[in-house]
Amino acid sequence: MKPARFDYIRAETLAEAHAALAAGGDDARIIAGGQSLVPMLSMRMARPNVLIDIMHLPALAKIEVKGNALRIGAGVRQAELLAWPDLRERHPLLAAALPWVGHAQTRSRGTVCGSVAHADPSAEIPLALLALKGTIELSSQKKLRRVPTEEFFTGLMSTARSDDELIEAVEVPCRTAGDGCAFREFARRHSDFAIVACAAVARKDSVRLAIGGVADCPTARDFPDIDGDALDDALDEFANDLDARDDLHATADYRRALVRRIGRATIEEARLCRA
Amino acid sequence: MPRLSGDTRHRVQFELNGRAVEADAEPRMLLTDFLRHDLGMTGTHVGCEHGVCGACTVLMDGVPARACLILAVQADGAKIRTVEGLAPAPGRLSILQEAFRRHHALQCGFCTAGILMSLDYYLRHHPEPDEMELREYLGGHLCRCTGYAPILAAALDAAQRLRKTPAHA
Numbered sequence: 203m204k205p206a207r208f209d210y211i212r213a214e215t216l217a218e219a220h221a222a223l224a225a226g227g228d229d230a231r232i233i234a235g236g237q238s239l240v241p242m243l244s245m246r247m248a249r250p251n252v253l254i255d256i257m258h259l260p261a262l263a264k265i266e267v268k269g270n271a272l273r274i275g276a277g278v279r280q281a282e283l284l285a286w287p288d289l290r291e292r293h294p295l296l297a298a299a300l301p302w303v304g305h306a307q308t309r310s311r312g313t314v315c316g317s318v319a320h321a322d323p324s325a326e327i328p329l330a331l332l333a334l335k336g337t338i339e340l341s342s343q344k345k346l347r348r349v350p351t352e353e354f355f356t357g358l359m360s361t362a363r364s365d366d367e368l369i370e371a372v373e374v375p376c377r378t379a380g381d382g383c384a385f386r387e388f389a390r391r392h393s394d395f396a397i398v399a400c401a402a403v404a405r406k407d408s409v410r411l412a413i414g415g416v417a418d419c420p421t422a423r424d425f426p427d428i429d430g431d432a433l434d435d436a437l438d439e440f441a442n443d444l445d446a447r448d449d450l451h452a453t454a455d456y457r458r459a460l461v462r463r464i465g466r467a468t469i470e471e472a473r474l475c476r477a
Numbered sequence: 478m479p480r481l482s483g484d485t486r487h488r489v490q491f492e493l494n495g496r497a498v499e500a501d502a503e504p505r506m507l508l509t510d511f512l513r514h515d516l517g518m519t520g521t522h523v524g525c526e527h528g529v530c531g532a533c534t535v536l537m538d539g540v541p542a543r544a545c546l547i548l549a550v551q552a553d554g555a556k557i558r559t560v561e562g563l564a565p566a567p568g569r570l571s572i573l574q575e576a577f578r579r580h581h582a583l584q585c586g587f588c589t590a591g592i593l594m595s596l597d598y599y600l601r602h603h604p605e606p607d608e609m610e611l612r613e614y615l616g617g618h619l620c621r622c623t624g625y626a627p628i629l630a631a632a633l634d635a636a637q638r639l640r641k642t643p644a645h646a
Contacts, residue, residue: 204505204507204510205505205507206505207483207484207503207504207505208483208504208505209480209481209482209483209504210480210481210483210504210548210550211480211481212550212553222480233548233551236546236547236548236551237528237543237546240507240527240528240545240546240547240548241527241528241546243505244507244526244527244545245527251483252480253504253548255551257551281540304528305531305616305617306541306595306613306614306617307531307534307541307542307543307595307617307618308528308542308543308546308617310540310541310542311537311540311542311543311546311547392613392616393616393617
């Protein structure tokens with residue numbers, strides 16, 4: 203498997219990356235860690251004319267606390283975020299979800315924002331951002347805009363990003379005191395793509411459950427503080443509303459069954475974690 | 478950096494196992510092929526070529542990485558370590574390699590180079606590895622011969638010996 207030909211630019215400034223992206227249009231692609239893009243290139247599912255490498259821009263490689271949120275720059279690798287000292291305390295859902303992303307040997311290079319840009323329907327980072335109501339920061343030569351996660355993922359590996367924009371950072375709100383969260387996933391093999399992944403954030407009188415791996419993009423729903431049969435019914439309705447599809451890994455019915463079972467277990471675990 | 482044209486080959490330089498190396502590569506050339514075909518370092522094996530099997534794992538700037546998911550031009554200026562850099566001297570094996578031999582942690586050997594690089598990194602940073610953590614970590618590699626148990630035994634044995642003689646890692 204070999205990629206088709208492309209030009210390569212190692213951007214030295216963000217302005218240079220923006221200019222190359224504006225000039226290249228949809229034939230240009232940003233490459234960061236490359237852990238999703240390089241397989242796409244090798245399988246020739248992606249055939250850009252130019253790759254713009256943004257991993258030599260120190261300004262993008264930062265993890266910053268901004269008020270009540272964490273801003274994760276486009277150059278931050280998944281392993282770096284996982285090793286960030288305050289992650290477990292301030293962002294327990296990210297701390298729970300990140301070990302499920304690929305393998306240690308791919309997290310060492312894969313970036314947080316790259317996973318968001320790739321928008322695989324079963325990816326854990328987009329799912330966690332959706333559960334936490336994170337924000338995607340998009341920038342181009344012309345403007346900077348901030349898009350809520352719920353509006354960012356628009357379909358199967360497609361997003362609200364325009365061709366001349368790159369993801370400069372994502373912002374994730376810090377855990378609110380008292381909230382509990384949990385992350386669970388089912389896959390056939392260790393570290394494989396999730397057949398169903400669930401992220402839950404339990405507040406005092408509500409719970410938010412986000413589901414990945416079932417529909418074309420991650421989907422979240424907020425539930426009131428219900429339990430027992432009422433919660434089963436609500437989860438059943440959620441599972442049936444998801445546009446689940448059969449593929450070689452699992453049937454749509456099986457995925458919906460997993461949403462009911464693992465979704466419930468995730469909600470219960472998140473509630474137990476409430477302080 | 479100027480735009481590197483996809484139609485021509487460009488000089489790529491990096492440090493490989495402590496030595497400066499250079500050769501020419503098109504931007505689309507993967508580090509796996511660059512190591513094997515252009516630098517003649519065939520210890521790094523090419524398996525699935527999409528980051529799943531782990532056979533091509535090398536250390537890039539000190540951390541494990543799939544060479545098949547890196548473009549040679551991305552590695553320009555980096556420090557790369559491959560399986561050829563593990564043995565301390567010709568005719569001698571590293572403590573980890575010796576443990577693999579003792580425990581029969583390889584049969585066909587196809588996956589071995591990648592696993593050795595991953596474990597070399599892991600044992601350096603986790604001198605007292607927990608068995609479950611090691612199992613999880615080895616999940617990043619496919620081995621179709623051993624069933625993994627001898628690999629795990631070799632890793633635990635090597636960790637113990639490395640604690641006694643860290644200088645001979």
